Amino acid sequence: MKKILKWGPIFVLYVVVSLLHPLSSSAAGGKGEAAVDKVKLEIFFEAMDGTGWQWFFLGDAVRKRLPNVSMSVYPLVAKNSKGEWESKRGQAEIDESMRIATFGRFNGPMLPIYLNARSLSPWAEGWRDAAIFCGMSPEELEAKVARNGEALLKEAYARAEKAGVASAAVLINGQPYKGAPRILALFEAVNERLPAGKRVAMPKTAQAAAAKDVPAPKFRIVVSSGVEKNDMLMGVFSNKFPGIKPEVLDFDSPERVKDFPDLDFLPAYILEDTKDVRTMLAEEIKAGIFAERKGYLVYFDKQGRGMYAAAKPEPGLLKVFVMSQCPYGVTAENGLIDALNKKLLPENARIEIHYIGDSVKDEDGRPAFKSLHGTPEWEEDIRQLVIAKKFPAKLNSYLLERNRDVTSTRWETAAEAAGLDSKAVADGFEEGRALLAKDFEYVSSLGITTSPSFLWEGRFFMVGMGELAKIPGFEKVTAQGSTGAGCAK
Incomplete structure (x- = not known):
């Protein structure tokens, strides 16, 4: 199984799914208040926001570990001045929120399985696979969303307004949790609200x-x-x-x-x-x-x-940092190429792709590579670098073809469909090894580890398509169904 997302020890994010369905409210309680028989957690998050998913995971883990703890999760949405739905990550996030709310209302017990399947199918239409996996046809889910999605999203919006929530948040019995986003901190906050006889004892570490x-x-x-x-x-x-x-x-x-x-x-x-x-x-x-x-x-x-505050400006240049077989990186490439073709990017904007991995010298002094998704990934990195150097006008066409099934071993098919001579690409492989070693070294020097990441005009850094869309000139670049996650070494 591919490792989808990894963060450093100080800040860990796992995209995990759990039971989401509406539950009746519990009496509010806070630290120091009298314990109650049951504790209610409420998680509010934007459907494609990585921080929100972290809170969701923490809350779900605590719910499973402690007795008499229930949990409700609400997609967090906003409205513009016209009263229309608005999202930082565009229409794709609004649609995702409606599907989650609708599936949860009509098939609540299966929702954790749906979300798990959805996280493993991160492309734009991956929700269809997730629905089928859970025994619901995509047509049925679409019909339910068309009939009920708007009303269900209004319910979620109303609950967030009533709770005074405007960003990813956790409520414990109606009161905001203000502690750290760590499993033991949230566990302790919830555990202490249970009656003494129902609390779970934990060992104290040195x-x-x-x-x-x-x-x-x-x-x-x-x-x-x-x-x-x-x-x-x-x-x-x-x-x-x-x-x-x-x-x-x-x-x-x-x-x-x-x-x-x-x-x-x-x-x-x-x-x-x-x-x-x-x-x-x-x-x-x-x-x-x-x-x-x-x-x-x-x-x-x-x-x-x-921001790379001391870096030399590079006007009009967008550097894209990916792993060639990372589904989120592939999504980013496709979205940018589509926007470029439709002239939706800033005038005279240029795209330059770089690759995330590690390079060391073997016993013979030749570069040896490590990439998150294994040898096929760094070999694909090399091919793309060779194409970028020798046949730059064909790179975007190749990527669109290759990204249809980037894990396939038949890369020649994509090359030929893009009008490339696959033998000429293969003949450049040894030269490509040197290109990849240099590229890995460059990316490592920047400390960039997550695919996709972006560097605009040499200074402005961001992770994920949602953050890129906040940069002036890139507002129309769609997240293409991204969950806000990424692949990281």
């Missing part, structure tokens, strides 16, 4: 006990216009270091220039480098999650939107 005794280190976050801090990530730091309070600096501020003159990426989370901090972050430091600077440990958040 690290958890030590965290309470660690003094909060000096903590600064550097941001800039259009590049904001991640509140959920803030929760992770708060969980590691109780009582920690960040000082937010603008990249252009005198304090940043004086204290961190070499900072090259935003947002940057900067911790004072102390013995206690190193103890608490030992695993993250070992994994290379933090960059070590003089007196500080720095985490560069490259899982959403950021």
Whole structure:
């Protein structure tokens, strides 16, 4: 089974599915209030938002682990000034929200299976496969959405408004959960609301006990216009270091220039480098999650939107970072090529594709490669690099053909359909190895690990089609059914 999504130890996101169906409200309760016999979790999320899926996974895991815990999940949507549905990721996300709400209303017990199948079929029409897998014809689901989707989405919208929710959120008995997005933090918050006799006892770890005794280190976050801090990530730091309070600096501020003159990426989370901090972050430091600077440990958040602040501008150039067999990367390529062909991109915009993987030298000094989806993937990377260099005018046509079934071994069929000489492509394979080694090295130097990621005009970085669509000039590039997830090494 292919590994679809992986995040670093400090911030983990699993796209997992669970039971979503409307449940009656429970009495509100908060920390310190009297325990109740049952606890109700409510999860609000945008259908293609990775952060929302994380909250969903956490809530579902807690629900399964504890007795007498129910859960409701509501697709989170918005309306524009005309009262029309509006989504950050376009019509595809609105349609996905309606299908989820409709399937849950009419076939609630099967909804977790539907969503699981949908996450494994991330292309635009993958919902059809998911419906069939669950025993419902796509035509039946379409008909139910046509009749009921609008009303069901209005119900979800009304519930979010009543709860005062405008972004991904978790409510526990009607009260906002304000803790960290970590499984044990949410577990503890829910567990303590149950009667003493129904609570689940958990072992106390030495690290958890030590965290309470660690003094909060000096903590600064550097941001800039259009590049904001991640509140959920803030929760992770708060969980590691109780009582920690960040000082937010603008990249252009005198304090940043004086204290961190070499900072090259935003947002940057900067911790004072102390013995206690190193103890608490030992695993993250070992994994290379933090960059070590003089007196500080720095985490560069490259899982959403950021900026290479010191980079040289490259006007009109969109660099696309993918794994050639990642379904989300393939979706991104198709969407961009379609937009390019329809002249929906900024005038004079150029697209340049790069590949995510690892390169090392073998015993003979030749480059050896590792890619998330195995040898067939890096071999396909090489072919695409060869085509880009020797036959650049044919690359987009080849990608559209190849991406119909990128895992097929018959790449020659796609090449011939695109008007390429497959022998000429194959003959360039050895030269392509050198091209791939250089490309892997370049992408690794940027610290980019998630497919698809984008770099606009040399400085503006983002992960996922939803984030790209927020860039002026790219609003009409559709997410093509993307779930907001990605493939990461």
